[in-house]
Amino acid sequence: MLVQKLSWIILLLFLCQHGIEAKRTIICEGGSAFLSCDFGLIKVLEANYGRTDHTTCASGRPSNEISNTHCFQEKSLHTMSARCNGRKSCSVPAVNSVFSDPCRGTFKYLDVSYDCITAKRSTTCEYTQSVIICDTGVISIYHANYGRRDLVTCPHKLATSPDCYSPQTLSLRSRCEGKKSCQLNASNSVYTDPCYGVFKYLEVMYSCI
Structure with missing residues (x-):
C-alpha cells in the first residue's frame, strides 16, 4: 500500500x-x-x-x-x-x-x-526474460499487464485473442520500484494463466525518476 x-x-x-x-x-x-x-x-x-x-x-x-x-x-x-x-x-x-x-x-x-x-514501455514475450534498466534515476512502474491486448505484438500462431487482461502493476511495483534494474519473466508460473491457449506477453510501462 x-x-x-x-x-x-x-x-x-x-x-x-x-x-x-x-x-x-x-x-x-x-x-x-x-x-x-x-x-x-x-x-x-x-x-x-x-x-x-x-x-x-x-x-x-x-x-x-x-x-x-x-x-x-x-x-x-x-x-x-x-x-x-x-x-x-x-x-x-x-x-x-x-x-x-x-x-x-x-x-x-x-x-x-x-x-x-512520458514513459518507457517494455514488452516481454511469453517463455522469455528481459531486463528494464534506468541509467539515470530509479524505476517507477505505472502499469503492467500479463496477457494480450492486440494480435500484432509477439506474433505467434496462438495469438488468437486481443482481450486477455491480467494486471500486474502492484506485483511489478513490489519487485522493481526504486531499483536501477529489474528482471522480467513472462511466464504462467509467475503470474498464472489468464487465458489458456493464448500466447501472451508481459507489458510494463515505467519511468526513470
Missing part, C-alpha cells in the same frame, strides 16, 4: 511539474470510447460506467431510465486501465458485457479522464 501511495504521489508531482491537463471523454451506452495520445502513453486517472446526473446522454430517454444518478461501477477504473494504460490509443465499448451492469434499467454512459505521460 505504501509503495502504491508513493507511486501516485510521484505521478502527481510529475504531472504538476509538466503542466499536463487531463483529457476527458464521455460516451453513451452502446458507443465506444476512443482514447489517444499524440505524445506519450495513456494513463487512465478516473472512470465510471453508470450515471451521475440527469442530463448526460439523456436525449430521447424516458424519465425512468435517467432518474438514478447514483449509478457507479466500481471496477470501471480497473477495466479501463487494463485495456488502455501504456498504449498510444485504445477503443473500449461502453456496454454491459465489458463493464457488467451496475444499475439495471438505467441508461448509462462511460465517463473517463486520462493523461498522456
